[in-house]
Amino acid sequence: MSEPLYRDPAAPVPDRVRDLLGRMTLAEKVGQVNQRLYGWHAYERGADGHHRLTDAFRAEVAVYDGMGALYGLQRADPWSGVTFADGITAADAAQVTDAVQRHVVEGTRLGIPVLMVEEVPHGHQALDGTVLPANLSVGASWDPDLYEAAASAAAQELRARGGHVALVSALDLVRDPRWGRAEECFGEDPYLAARFTEALVRGMRSQGVGVVLKHFAGQGATAGGRNSAATELGARELHEIHLAAARAGVRAGAAGVMAAYNEFDGLPCAASPYLLTGLLRERWGFDGIVMADGCALDRLVRLAGDPAAAGAMALTAGTDLSLWDESFPRLGEAVERGLVAEETLDTAVGRVLTLKFRLGLFEDPYVKSGESSFKAKELSERLARASVTLLEHDGTTLPLPPVARRIAVLGPNADSVPQQIGDYTAPQRPGTGSTVLDGIRAAAGADREVTYARGCELVGGDRSGLGEAVALAAASDVAVLVLGGSSAREDGTRFEANGAAVVSSGNPVGMTCGEGVDLAELSLPEGQSALLDAVAATGTPVVAVLVQGRPHALPDLSGRVGALLSAWYPGPWGGRAVADVLFGIAAPAGRLPVSVPRSAAQLPVFYNGKDHGYRGYVDQPATARYAFGHGLSYGTVTYGPPTLDRTSVSAGDPRLTCTVAVENTGGTAVRETVQLYVRRVSGGSSWPRVRELRGFTGLDLAPGERRDVSFEVTAETLASVGRDLELAVEPGEFALETGPASDRTQGAPLTVAPA
Numbered sequence: 001m002s003e004p005l006y007r008d009p010a011a012p013v014p015d016r017v018r019d020l021l022g023r024m025t026l027a028e029k030v031g032q033v034n035q036r037l038y039g040w041h042a043y044e045r046g047a048d049g050h051h052r053l054t055d056a057f058r059a060e061v062a063v064y065d066g067m068g069a070l071y072g073l074q075r076a077d078p079w080s081g082v083t084f085a086d087g088i089t090a091a092d093a094a095q096v097t098d099a100v101q102r103h104v105v106e107g108t109r110l111g112i113p114v115l116m117v118e119e120v121p122h123g124h125q126a127l128d129g130t131v132l133p134a135n136l137s138v139g140a141s142w143d144p145d146l147y148e149a150a151a152s153a154a155a156q157e158l159r160a161r162g163g164h165v166a167l168v169s170a171l172d173l174v175r176d177p178r179w180g181r182a183e184e185c186f187g188e189d190p191y192l193a194a195r196f197t198e199a200l201v202r203g204m205r206s207q208g209v210g211v212v213l214k215h216f217a218g219q220g221a222t223a224g225g226r227n228s229a230a231t232e233l234g235a236r237e238l239h240e241i242h243l244a245a246a247r248a249g250v251r252a253g254a255a256g257v258m259a260a261y262n263e264f265d266g267l268p269c270a271a272s273p274y275l276l277t278g279l280l281r282e283r284w285g286f287d288g289i290v291m292a293d294g295c296a297l298d299r300l301v302r303l304a305g306d307p308a309a310a311g312a313m314a315l316t317a318g319t320d321l322s323l324w325d326e327s328f329p330r331l332g333e334a335v336e337r338g339l340v341a342e343e344t345l346d347t348a349v350g351r352v353l354t355l356k357f358r359l360g361l362f363e364d365p366y367v368k369s370g371e372s373s374f375k376a377k378e379l380s381e382r383l384a385r386a387s388v389t390l391l392e393h394d395g396t397t398l399p400l401p402p403v404a405r406r407i408a409v410l411g412p413n414a415d416s417v418p419q420q421i422g423d424y425t426a427p428q429r430p431g432t433g434s435t436v437l438d439g440i441r442a443a444a445g446a447d448r449e450v451t452y453a454r455g456c457e458l459v460g461g462d463r464s465g466l467g468e469a470v471a472l473a474a475a476s477d478v479a480v481l482v483l484g485g486s487s488a489r490e491d492g493t494r495f496e497a498n499g500a501a502v503v504s505s506g507n508p509v510g511m512t513c514g515e516g517v518d519l520a521e522l523s524l525p526e527g528q529s530a531l532l533d534a535v536a537a538t539g540t541p542v543v544a545v546l547v548q549g550r551p552h553a554l555p556d557l558s559g560r561v562g563a564l565l566s567a568w569y570p571g572p573w574g575g576r577a578v579a580d581v582l583f584g585i586a587a588p589a590g591r592l593p594v595s596v597p598r599s600a601a602q603l604p605v606f607y608n609g610k611d612h613g614y615r616g617y618v619d620q621p622a623t624a625r626y627a628f629g630h631g632l633s634y635g636t637v638t639y640g641p642p643t644l645d646r647t648s649v650s651a652g653d654p655r656l657t658c659t660v661a662v663e664n665t666g667g668t669a670v671r672e673t674v675q676l677y678v679r680r681v682s683g684g685s686s687w688p689r690v691r692e693l694r695g696f697t698g699l700d701l702a703p704g705e706r707r708d709v710s711f712e713v714t715a716e717t718l719a720s721v722g723r724d725l726e727l728a729v730e731p732g733e734f735a736l737e738t739g740p741a742s743d744r745t746q747g748a749p750l751t752v753a754p755a
Contacts, residue, residue, distance in 0.1 A: 006362070013357045017350045023110060026342065029349045030332045031064020033315075035117065035291075035323050038080070039073035043096055045086045051096045053103060066108045068352055069115040069321060073100060074126035074161060076426035078489040079499040082127070083427050090128035090161065094367035097162030101365050113361035115352070117212075120166035120204075121184065121424040122571070123376070124158050128429070130376035133383045134422035134549060135169060135196075137568035139186035139593030140631075141386035142673045142696055144199035150383055151203030153376035158209055162367040164359050165210045165255060167291075170197040171245045172215055172260075174550070174594045175606060178225025180517035183422050183487060183549030183569055185220060187593025188606045188628060190244035191693045197245040201252035210255030210359055212291055217275060218242045219260040225603075226518050227500065231262040236686065238264065239721045241608075247284065255355055256289035259319060261296055267317075270296050271303070276318025289320045289351045294498035297325040308333045312340035320348040324498070377573065384570035384577035389590030390563065390632040397541050397562025399584025399634060400478060406449045407480060408472040409437045410535060412458040412528065413547040414482035419458070420547050422569035423487035423501075423514035433572030436482050436545060439579030451476065455535075456527035458486055458510050463527060466534050474538040480582065481535055481561075483528045484548035487514035487569070513549035522553035522600040536560040545578060551596040554625050566590070584634065589671035589698070591631035591741070595624035607742040611679075611690045627743035629675050629693070635666025637701065639674075642738040642748045651729045652755030654718050658711045658748070660738040664701035673698050676711045676738055677745055678718060683732015683752070685723045691737060691745070694718075711738075718752065731755075 005011055005019035021029075042057035061067050074093055076082035088096050097116060104114045119125040122132040132138070132154060138147050158166055169184035173193060186193040197213065204211045218238055222229040233242070246257060257280070259270035269275055270292045280286045292314065300310035311327035312334040322328030335342050356362065390398075400407070413419050417433040434442070441450045455469035456462060473479040490510065494502040500516035511517045512525070523529065536542050542561045546552065549569050557564055565588070567578050580586040597605045598620060607628040616622040640661035649656055664670050676695030680688035695711045711717075713736065719727040731754045739745035 009363050013354055016357055017353045020110070020112070020353055021346055021350060024349070026332050026335060027064050028066055028110065029345055030329065031066045032068035032112070032349045032352050033321055033331065033345070034064070034328050035069040035071050035321055036060075036325065036329060037070065038324070039070050039075060040080045040082050040087070042070060042073060042100060043088070051088065051092060053099055057100070058103070061104055061108065066110065066112050067104050067114045069117050070100060071117045071323060072119060073097065073116060074124070074163070075119055076127045077125060077424060078493055079495045084127060084429070087127045093126070093161035098366045101162070105365050112353070113356055113365040115165060115356055115361070116163045117165045117167060118158060118163040119424065120154055120158060120168050122422060123154050123380070124161070124163070125424055125426050126161065127426050129426055130154065130157060130380055131421050131425055131428070131571050132380045133387055133571040133574065134183045134569035135186050136174070136183045136549060136593060137387040137570055138383060139192060139196060140389050140566070140568055140590040141383055142192070142591045142593070143386050143698060144195045146379070146383060146386060147196055148199035148203040150376065150379040151200045152206050153379050155204040155207035155209040157376055159207050160367070160369065163209070164361065165212055166204055167212050167214060167258065168200060169214045170200055170249060171213050171217065171257070172220035173242065175221045175241070176225035176603060177522060177550045177594065177597065178519050178600060178603070179220065179222065180227055180513050180519070181515050183513055188595060189593070189608065189693050190241050192593060193245040194248035197249040198252040201249050201254050205253055208359065210355060211249070212256040212258055212289070213246060213249045213254050214258040215260035215293065216246055216257040216269060216280070217260060218264060219262050222262060227516055228261045231264065233264060235725060236721060239725045250284055250286050254288060256291055258291045258293055259296065261293055268296065268299060270314050270319050271300055271317045273317045281318065287351070287354070289355055290318055291321040292319050292323050292325065294323045295325050297322055297327040300327065308337060309339055315340055315344055315348060320351045380571050381573040381577055384567070384574040385580055385586050385589075387568055387570060387590045388578055388581045388588055389566045389592060390588035391566060391596070391626050391630065392557060392561065392564035393632050393634075394562045397478070397543060398582060400582055404477040405447065406476040407440060407444060407451070407478055408476035408540070409440055409450060409452045409480045409482065410455045410469045410473065411482035411531065412454055412456060413484050413486070414454070415452065416488070417572055418488035419486040420567070420570055420574050421572055422549055423489070428572065434575035436480070436547070436575040436578050439575035439577070440480060440582065442576070443579040443583045443585065455531045459512060459525045459527070461526035461530070463530055466531060469531060470534050470538060473535045473540045476540055478541045478543060479535050479538070480543045480545060481532060482545045482547060483524055483532065484546040484552070485512035485550065487511060487517070487549050489514070520600065522550070522597060524552055532560070543582065551594050553597045553599045587669060587671050588631065588633055591629050591673045592626055593628070595628045596626040598625045608689045608692050611688050623743070627741050629741035630743070631673070631741070633670040633672065635664055635668045635670040635703070637670055637672050637740065638663050638665050639739055639746065641746045642736055644736060644748050644750060647749065648751040648753060650753050650755055651731050654713065654715050654729050654752060656713045658713055658736045658738065660709050661706060662699070662701070662709055663706040664703055667703050669703060670701050671698060672701055672740070674709045674738060675740065675742070676736065677742065679735040679737055679747065680720065681733040681735055684720060684730045686721070691742060693742070
């Protein structure tokens with residue numbers, strides 16, 4: 001008897017999908033769009049040390065005679081409770097994954113492979129998975145090419161362990177730094193986020209991994225910076241700011257998007273026909289999957305009345321795959337009750353099956369071979385080094401001179417790997433990584449004395465450690481003060497049903513960032529501020545390093561610290577990266593992906609607000625402490641004014657070249673990021689923004705070197721969102737601006753005439 005058409009690898013994918021759908025029962029179809037079992041419940045470790053499949057997993061497969069997707073088989077973290085004592089390590093990952101796949105492929109009627117879905121927030125969230133710097137740190141590198149290589153390496157690890165789909169935060173923006181998930185964003189700017197999102201997709205696709213981008217759409221604009229709160233977005237703000245990264249990711253070939261928890265125009269995103277069908281599929285032509293966020297569909301019961309109706313509501317809107325909820329498992333009932341047509345279910349099932357065919361799972365469902373993680377570790381450290389951002393410098397304190405023979409390393413973030421790797425990370429093996437203290441000790445060598453004191457706790461106002469820290473600082477040639485925040489989940493952390501941390505206003509577990517950890521006050525905690533004041537008062541030169549997952553509101557530190565750097569959450573090897581910059585082994589290269597506020601009271605402070613010419617407050621300026629794009633080097637760089645090869649173009653053919661001369665006028669080599677902004681002066685169909693990033697490039701300059709940097713300006717560069725919410729080049733007067741940061745630009749006028 002001949003093989004069925006869906007088994008024929010030479011047949012077109014749509015034909016294979018159609019053939020397979022025609023053979024499926026209603027229960028089998030429902031099984032393909034469900035992802036309700038936590039992956040760590042699919043296995044257990046026996047007394048002999050080997051893993052075996054659980055009865056819970058076998059029962060879940062039996063319900064639907066198959067399994068659409070299995071989430072987080074290899075996930076490890078405090079929420080899942082998976083540790084090295086019972087979890088899946090790199091050594092046994094392939095064996096366990098193949099056991100899961102074999103049970104489904106060989107033990108069900110149709111033998112449809114299961115889609116292995118894994119969290120890859122910044123590296124695969126699994127035991128022995130290489131941790132990359134958090135996304136906000138990645139954004140500070142302004143180096144999408146480097147990130148693409150790191151994403152490829154992370155995907156290589158994922159595939160070697162049997163994973164097929166990576167869930168990655170990429171679409172959210174830091175529009176309010178009080179939001180605890182700021183660390184998961186590439187920054188506040190849509191253009192910057194779009195470039196990193198497409199780099200992410202390209203890198204992972206190069207290894208055969210499908211990427212599901214989180215979260216669609218507007219989750220970074222929740223009211224008050226509170227997680228899962230309402231978003232008060234109009235359609236224009238959504239299109240101008242919050243859709244650029246998703247559009248770029250779809251264009252680059254993302255396998256799917258995850259619908260966000262927040263609502264848009266009164267409907268949660270997972271039930272929004274406008275977002276999931278009208279925009280994503282009909283206007284953008286997206287043919288991938290839409291996944292719901294964890295338990296999000298059960299929230300729809302409040303609107304729909306019961307779980308079956310909630311599932312029907314989401315399915316009709318365009319959601320294809322559930323996550324942990326109890327609503328999509330009731331889709332069979334929803335069809336039988338007439339709440340949704342079976343043809344609508346077939347469409348969603350078809351998308352899931354299409355992804356499986358595209359990934360080659362029917363031909364090759366099992367793991368091939370393992371790969372070394374050396375490349376990923378090297379790239380993680382390179383990203384960390386590229387993201388270290390010099391915010392303030394007196395011109396003499398750094399790099400640390402040879403005469404600085406006694407170095408005091410102080411502060412609650414100086415000696416903790418967990419506090420520099422961010423939220424959603426797996427447990428690390430003992431000895432993994434390098435803290436800032438480790439990095440400084442290694443770089444200092446035997447000829448320098450390095451002392452250490454914690455000085456204060458991460459949160460709270462306890463000052464019992466100040467005396468020791470002040471004494472060490474006073475006896476040293478320089479004090480390196482490592483402050484900031486932490487997303488490290490500890491043993492006492494409680495969790496929501498979807499894994500978000502539950503932290504009271506007292507922060508009893510010491511978290512100051514992460515999902516569920518939103519702040520009303522963005523200043524450094526009282527104890528850290530007191531430590532900074534006391535150490536600065538000694539007169540010893542101070543270098544302050546911020547290890548943080550959000551931009552903290554900072555006072556004016558000029559005259560109090562000789563240098564101020566942000567390392568963000570630089571990952572396990574971030575300590576070495578910071579030390580390299582401090583000692584001048586590497587030049588500071590990071591640039592701010594966000595604006596740093598003076599206080600939470602002045603929010604919002606993002607650079608690309610509407611250009612209404614507002615004045616500042618009476619009691620303080622409205623401008624950022626440090627502007628988007630800001631970052632210093634150890635040298636001096638000067639910019640000439642931009643020149644255009646055409647000062648007037650047609651909206652139908654707006655191509656031109658913008659060139660700017662950049663010169664290193666200092667005595668040390670620098671890494672400079674040249675930025676291009678567009679400012680609409682007049683014309684257009686809607687009120688313009690102050691300026692918008694539309695290009696950037698990094699270049700290395702030797703002392704005295706001068707280079708001309710050219711940007712090719714196209715329709716995409718000049719396009720804005722029109723009245724129909726489509727991108728178009730509109731006639732008017734523009735300024736093309738170049739410079740080292742959003743607040744230090746020079747412009748050249750450009751006229752765009754009607755087509």
